[in-house]
Each structure stands twice: as C-alpha cells, then as structure tokens.
Amino acid sequence: MPIPTSNPKLTDSKLPKDQLGSIQRQLSVHVLCEGEIEGFPSATGNKGSAEYNRTLEKDIFLNGTQILQQSSPSSAPDNKKNFQDVKTEVRFGTSDQPKIKGFKDTETEFSVGNKLFSGVSISRTINNTVDRIRVTLQVDSLQRFKDDGDVVGTSVRHKIKIIQANGTSKTPIDNTIKGKTPNAYTRDYIINIPDSYVYPLTLEVTRITADSTDPKKQNNSKWIQYTEIQDKADRFPNTAHVAIRVDAEQFPQTPNVMFRIRGRKIKIPHNATVRADGSLSFSGVFNGSLNSTRVYCNDPAWVLYDLLTEERFGFGDHITESMLDKFAFYSASVYNSELILDNEGRNPAPRFSCNAVIQNQIDSYKLIGELCSTMRATAFYAAGTITLTQDRPTDPSYLFTYANVTEAGFNYQNQSKSIKYTVVNVQFFDMNNQEFDYETVEDEIYPPDKYGFVVKNIKAFAITSRTQAQRLGRWFLYTQANEGEIVNFTTTIEAGTLVRVGAVIKIADPVRSGERRGGRIKAATASTITVDDFSSATDLTSSNNAKLSVILPDGSVDQRPVNGDIINGVIQLGGDPLPQVPNSGSIWVLENDSVETQTFRVISVTEVQALTYQITAVFHDNGKYDFVEKDEPLEDKSITTLTELKDPPSNLNVEERIVVVNNRAVSKIFITWNQVDGVNEYRVQYRFEDGNFVNTTVTRTSFEILNSTAGLYEIRVFSLSAIRRPSNVAAETNFQAQGKTAKPANVQNLRMEPVNEKLIRLRWDQSTEPDVTHGGFCRIRHSPKADGTAVFENATDIDKLSGNSTQVVVPYIEGEYLIRFEDDTGNLSAASSSILLDLPDALGSLLVDTRREENDTPKFQGTKTNVVRDDSLSCLKLTDPSANATGEYEFKDILDLGGVFSVDLKRHLFTEGYYPNDLFDSRTALIDTWDDFDGSEANNVNAELLVATTTSAPSGTNYADSDFSGKTFNTFVNGTYKARGLKFKLKISTTDIAQNIQVKELGYTATFQRRSEQGSARSVDSNDNPAPKDITFDKPFFTGATGLTVTPNSIKPSIGITATDNITTGDFFQVTNITSTGFRVTFKDSSSAVIDRNFNFSVVGFGKGA
Secondary structure, X not given: OOOOOOOOOOOOOXXXXXXOOOOXXXXXXXXXXXXXXEEXXXXXXXXXXXXXXXXXXXXXXXXXXXXXXXXXXOOOOHHHEOOOOOEEEEEEOOOOOOOOOOOEEEEEEEEEEEEEOEOOEEEEEEOOOOOEEEEEEEEOOEEEEOOOOOEEOEEEEEEXXXXXXXXXXXXXXXXXXXXXXXXXEEEEEEXXXXXXXXXXXXXXXXXXXXXXXXXXXXXXXXXXXXXXXXXXXXXXXXXXXXXXEEEOOOOOXXXXXXXXOEEEEEOOXXXXXXXXXXXXXXXXXXXOXXXXXXXXXXXXXXXXXXXXXXXXXXXXXXXXXXXXXXXXXXXXXXXXXXXXXXXXXXOOEEOOOOOOOOOOOOOHHHHHHHHHHOOOEEEEEEOOEEEEEEOOOOOOOEEEOOOOEOOOOOEEEEOOOOOXXXXXXXXXXEOOOOEEEEXXXXXXXXXHHHHOOXXXXXXXXXXXXXXXXXXXXXXXXXHHHHOOEEEEEEEEHHHHOOOOOOOEEEEOOHHHHOOOOEEEEEEEOOOEEEEOOOXXXXXXOOOOOOEEEEEOOOOOEEEEEEOOOOEOOEEEEOOOOOOOOOOOOOEEEEEOOOOOOEEEEEEEEEEOOOOEEEEXXXXXXXXXXXXXXXXXXOOOOOOOHHHOOOOOOOOOEEEEEEEEEOOEEEEXXXXXXXXXXXXXXXXXXXXXXXXXXXXXXXXXXEEEEEOOOOEEEEEEEEEEOOXXXXXXXXXXXXXXXXXXXXXXOOOOOOEEEEOOOOEEEEEXXXXXXXXXXXXXXXXXXXXXXXXXXXXXXXXXXXXXXXXXXXXXXXXXXXXXXXXXXXXXXXXXXXXXXXXXXXXXXXOOEEEEEEEEHHHOOOOOOOEEEOEEEEOOOOEEEEOOOOOOOEXXXXXXXXXXXXXXXXXXXXXXXXXXXXXXXXXXXHOOOOHHHOOOXXXXXXXXXXXXXXXXXXXXXXXXXXXXHHHHOOOOOEEOOOEEEEEEEEEEEEEEEEOOOOOEEEEEEEEEEEEEEEEEEEEEEEOEOOOOOEOOEEEEOOOOOOOOOOOXXXXXXXXXXXXEEEEOOOOOOOOEEEEEOOOOOEEEEEEEOOOOOEOOOEEEEEEEEEOOEO
C-alpha cells in the first residue's frame, strides 16, 4: 500500500509495466518516542523536505543494514540504497501532526460490470471524501493465434482520468496490459487522492486499444468495479513514529528495524546551548529559569528533570517544577556536560550522556536510580524539595572534631567486600554496530596477573560511549579498593541540620591523627583566631604549609593559610580577611602537610534524638576524579603523626645468663635498650649464624632469647610508630653467645669431717650456676692414690648427687676423693676439688686374704664379657666400645671364709680413661705443633666393682657359679659384709664410643676385726658334780680357711681364765679343745683330781661368725 509523502505520487511506481504480475508489500508503524523528537542525526536539509526525508533513511536500519548508504550524498539517486522499493514516512511527535496515509479504515465497493470499447469513456461520480480509489479492470483472455497454429500474447491499453468539480483533470493511469493468458486476468489500479481535490470527483475509464475484429486476436476488456478507500484518522499526537513499507520479495519475514535518532525534546536552562553531541554548553549566570522552547538534549540531569515533571508518562501528576531544586540540577548538568578527553588524550566528549530507550514498565524508584547512576548522583527529598547530590569534586562544607561530636567520638568500620574483583566487563550499546559490546577494564591497584582474574560484569544504563563505559569500570574498581571505610558519629543539632547527604566534610580526629588540631573558637576577628586550648594537649603549628579552616556564621567553611608563629593560642591568618567574623564557640581545624584532615562524603543524616543527629559518611578523596578520567596516580595523604618514622633505640646492650625456667636451667640472651619518646612498640630481629631473621614485636625495652646456642647472633632493634612502621635504621650489634657450652665453675670450699671409724662426710659450697643446681650433678669419684697425683678421669665413681647438693657421706678409705660439678648438658668443671686420706694401718685386725687380679700370670684370668686383656697396655678394657659400651669381668676365684662371718672388705681399683685413637704413639705430627700434650680428658667412662654374697655352704668342695644363682650383685663399697661366700665382678662402661677405659689394678683385701667375749661359769656337770666345763662362744671366731692366707686352725682364739673361788696350793686348770666355737676348761687339785671351781673367762680372737 503506498505511503504518500510531502510530494505524493498518485500511483505506485513499481506496478508491472506491459506485463502480467502481482506485488505484495508489508506496511508497519514504529513508535519512536513519547513527545516530540529532534529528528535524525544523519538527515540533511530542512525537516520535511525531500532531501531530509531521503537522507533520514541513513538512520533507519533493516536487519542491521542502513536503508540508505551512509556515504550517499544528499542528492544521490535511489541506486545508493541498500534496499529497493522501501518507503518511509516520519511523524516527529508534535501535537498537530497529520496522520500517515496508507492505513485503511473503511472500503466501499461499487460494481460497474461494463465492457470497454475503444474511444468510449465510462465514468462514475465520487461524492464521498476519500484517500484512495481502487479501480479494477479485467480482460477475458489475452492471446493471438498465428496461422501456423502457434499462440502468442497480445496487449490492451487503458487510461484512467480524475476530473475535479472545478474542471481540473489529471490522468494518473495510462497503462498497457501486455502478455498472454487464456483465462480472465484482473488488475487493480490504486490512485491516491490528495486532500486538496475538489469534490465531487468524476472517475473516467477509457480503452485506448482498438477493439478486436479478428477472431484470432482476443483482448476484450471490461470495468469490473471501483472501491472508495478512507484511511484511519489517527494522528497519534505527541508520539513520534515512523511508517515503513517493504517489499515482501526482499523481506519474506518482518525485518528487525532500528533507528538512530536525536530523541525527545526537553527543557534546558536559559543560558544553555546544545552541542552536536547532545551535551550542553553554558554562558552567563543561571537565574533558575528554563527555556520554554524544548530542544533535544542527552544531559542526564535534564533527562531526569523531564521525567520527574512530565505528566504524560512521568511523575508530573505528583511532582511540579516548583518542587525541584533547579540549581542542584544545573550544577550536576554543568559537571555532566564538561568535555573531557579519553585516556589517550584525544576525542573530547561530555563526561556523562544519557542515551536510553525506556520502553517497558519499570518501578519508578528503580528508574530514577538508574538515571541518577549515569551521572553518579542521588536524588533525595529534603525540606520540601527534591534535590540532587552528585559525586563530583566538591570543597568540604563542614568541619567535625571532638568539640562538636558526642563523647563516643568517631567510629570507623571497613565495609570492604570479601571478593576483590580485578577485572570489570562493562556492557554498553555500541551505536556503530547496533549491538551490545563490552569494555574490559583491569584493576591497576590489584592487577589480575598478580591477584588472579576475578571478573565482575556490569550492565551500563544509557551508555553508548566506550570511553564512558571505561570510566565506569575504573570508577567501580576505584570504589571497591578505596571507599570501603565508613565513619559514624553523633553530632549536635547545629551541625545535623546543616549537613546534607552528599556533602563533603572534614574530620580532625585526634585519636587517629595522634594530634589535637581542632576545637572551638574562643575569640575571632576577620584575620585572627584565638583557640580554646593552647596547652601542650593541642598541637598548634605554623610550619609545613599550615592552614586553618573555620565555620562561618552562615554555616559555610572557609580556609586561610597560617601567617607567622602561634602565640598563646592566637593564630594569625594570611591572605584576604575572612568574609565573615566567626562566632565564638564555632569550630576550627588546623592542618599542614604533616597532618592533613580526612575528608568523607555524607551518605545519611538521621535524627536520633531531639537535639542530636547520627551522620554516616564514606571515605572521600578528591584525587579520584583525575585518577578515573586522566589516569593520574592517587596521592598519599599524611593524616597522622602516628605514621611518622621514629628514631632507633640507643644504648643497645646484650648479655647472656643461665636462668631457671619451669625448674629447668636454660641459657638466655638478655637484650636491653633505652626508651624512645613516643614509641610504644619495638621490633626485635635476630638471627643465628647467618640464618633467617626472627621477627618479634615487644612493648618493653628488653627482649630475651630463650635457649640460646653457642655461636654468633646478629641483633637489630627498630622503633615502631603507632601504625607499626619501623624506623629507617635499627640499633644493631653482634653477640658471640656461649649457650650452655661453658664449663661450670669449680667446686669451692671442699672439706671433710669424720662420722665414725668407717665413714666420713664431705661438705662443699653449693653451686651458684642454675644449670648445675637444676638438672646438673655433683660427681664424686675416688682414686686409691694417696700421693696427690690422682686425676678425675682415672678415678671411679663413688656417687652422683643432685646439683644443688652440698654434702655426702662416703667410706673412710685411703686415697683421694675428687669432686666436680656437671651441668645439665654434661659439661664438667674445668678442675677437680679433692681431699687426700692417708690412713694408718689398722691395729688388732687380721688380714685373711688379699686378692689382686692383675698379679696373676697371665693377668686377669677371670670370666670376660665384652672386655679383653690388653697385654700391651697391661690392662683390662672394653673390647669394642662402638659395638658394646658396657662389659663385665668376673674374678677368677670366689672368696670362701669357711663359715658365715662378718668380714671387712676393702676394694682396690685403679683405672684410666683414654681415647684409643689419641695415644702418644699414634701422633705423627711434630710435637711442637700439638695443641695439647696430655690429650683430651676422657671423662665419659666408668668402672664399678660389684659383689654378691651367700651364707650357704658350697654345693661341692669349692664354690661354683651355680651356688650364686639368684644372688644379686651390689655395688662394692668398703665396709663389713656378713657371708660365707663372696663373688666379685667388675662392670666397666663408656657413654662416648670414642673413649675407653684401662683397668690397671683390681682386687680387694679381707680382714677380720679383733674381738673378745667374756663370761663366768662353774666347773660342774649337770648333777652338780665336779667336771670339765665346755664353754661355747656367743659367736664363732675365725680360725682359718682353705685357700686363704690364714690356713685352717692356724689361728685360734686366746683364752684367759680367772678363778673366783679360793684356790689352794697346787690347784690348777687346763684349757683344751679350743675351736672356733668354744673350749674346755678343767680345774684340778695338786693330785690332779678334778675339782669344782667358779671362774671368769675372757676370749680374744678374730672374726664374728653367725
């Protein structure tokens, strides 16, 4: 169906000419916008002109392809079109726009049915106003028979004329139907009737072709009917729309249609001019009024303004223009339309543009939020007005210190998310490709190649610029990384009623900055400020570019440089005088390059009580705008003295001591230094023998290294600031530690006191070293040498006492007692302390046996286990300490006393510890090169003499090993033993496989002490008749035994008899039958007759039998 234009054609240009055929077309209408639009950006010429109507087709895309090529000149022919037989007609959304014809509403058919004859016109009258007339003609057949029988086509020509009531006529149809058909063929002719035609109209049809008289030629025609067509009357006022007609041959399916337009016309400020890109430029001062003439503009501020005030499709039925803060919208618009370069310094474009198609129903608050998001703004209602706050460079509008917040102070929270995105994909609509595209932005603070690719996808609303999408991505990443800190505080009504959402505020927090640099004004002029406190609690400084900010009476903030020194709290201001004199009690804040105030952007203000307000703000840095738009680095602000680097500690001192920890001696290194002013923490670093440094933070001026080891320690101590930044340099020293390798001090003040004839007590001073008194030992050894030449390693252990001991009871034996301290790691005192005992021979004792194993030939003939006789060294030693560290040697003979007696035994043992591989003969180097002549001391060897006893008689003639089965060997100490049989064994050992022991002398001596018995008796028998008297000793006496020095019965007790009755002359007594158990005494008179007498007896002998 045809679509008329401003210069409409009365017929279709693509009707089949001189041929038989048919055409199908599709007509569609597309709504562009509610309200009037500016038009099409590619169109040239005056709107409504043929040039404009033609060139606007550059901005209409069918299935992604322009109808008219972009490069087509304004006057180019239609062959520059990408699609032929496509017609368009546009309405721009005015209130009085005409309708688009071609959308039929009613059709009225009128039958004619007359045959057409050449030269004879048939006419009909059209009285009704119509938009189009459809004339239907028909040929019964169209063919010609040739003489040869062939059938070919033929033709017939018609004209259709329109005659107006005023006599004006026009022939829109002069058409020939040409072809071949044996059947009836019908053709419709559609004639567009302009609105200017004068009714009634006369419709006239004339056959031009001569009537056929030849039966072989068939071309009769008739006028079947005509139809009056009236289009719909809808003009769709205030709705911009486009009608498009396409040929079904080119588009079997309905094409996807897209339009590039300069959209809805809106109100803009009176001092604004629209640029070619839809942004605004401004001149002069804004007076609060908007132009009544609407223009196209894509500035998000005025797009939002239009939405809020539009009654037709927006919120205008609830919101009037008087309710909007035009100045806030204007400020946002100025920022939005500022031209900025891309990151490569090219292609200036407005900062924010809004290019959106809102075609679906959407929640109103969500839509307002999305429109605000295109310009980083927030709309809110306050004091009866809807206003905008925008995140743009803004000077601080209020000051907060501890002087105008509650005692709770400032509460900081970090709202950082657990997920840190490192890559942002921003989706935007690419106008060139007519599809959504993505701009990928990588984080510069948390680069993905270091922190991993954590991707966030963002749908950008109303953004069609790649650079704007890029800035949005950078803004998201910046906000994520830097605007996580939130501050909350409660303030007074004076501040709470002045501060608005979006305002930038300064906070001088002494807790965070480490300095009090804010308070209330005591007195003021336009050039001087007297502060409330100038004591040492307040840091008043005029150095490092100091600046003073104050709140003026109108609630605004002004700042001036500090001029000269601050004396008695009076601050002289530089520059111009303040525009107003601050009120007494108003707020002041001092800052300089060393300590700057922090800025925050207010996100909520809530009244919590009648006179207090809760304010929440997010961290704000004015440098973020250049960071996002110009890729300029963010500057670090110095907001606290707590971050200042401190001086390193002085007078670093290190010493090592052995101390007791949990009842255990440990080695400690004690590190101390002098306190540094303003420092509460120190970082101690130390390492041992070029290892890795160990780091520890302490709050005191000392540090201890527990369980120190012998070697070199490198020690460094840093001072830490309040945020734990270390001083530039450290106090350093190197310390050579001994650990627990140092030998204990020698035993002091060793002395002896007798206990009895067999025991003595040794006393000494307690060790002063913890590693001896806790876990160490006092080692007592004995050597039989009494000439002062005994050495500790050649003596044998007597006892090993706890290290805190000061005395011990030992046998009273001849030789030298030696004592050393041993610490808990086995280190012995450097030298022994000793006492010599040179005893006189005991009187009145009987030596019954002396045994020396080394005197046998060959030496040491007893039973050996893991020990061997070394004839080259004339000793007994361990066979192989590395294989067996202990060994035993059983004496060749078992001592048999012949009866059970109490015998005194005294051991004889002489040993020497040595290093088998450090013998004199094994050294091959020159003697002058020896580090030591005597060799190292072999202190880790020991020899212990053991004895097992039995009171049983031997199972055979002599004792065998089986007679001691089950008998326990005990340590042989000098003393008295009660036994008949005694078996001796030596146990030797080493705790160091490099050391061995030489047993040079081994044996014992056995003696009986002299003793006596006394008693009285009467020489009568059981019937009281005189008789010899047998006396039995209380305890048997030793009279000798086989195998001993004293042979059997070689020594008998001495008997003394004293008669207690009167003895007459010639009386005498005889002592006979003396044995180990008793004797017989017989009293006789002079005639040798046995007589009865009372007598006393005394017996003196050796040994005390059982």
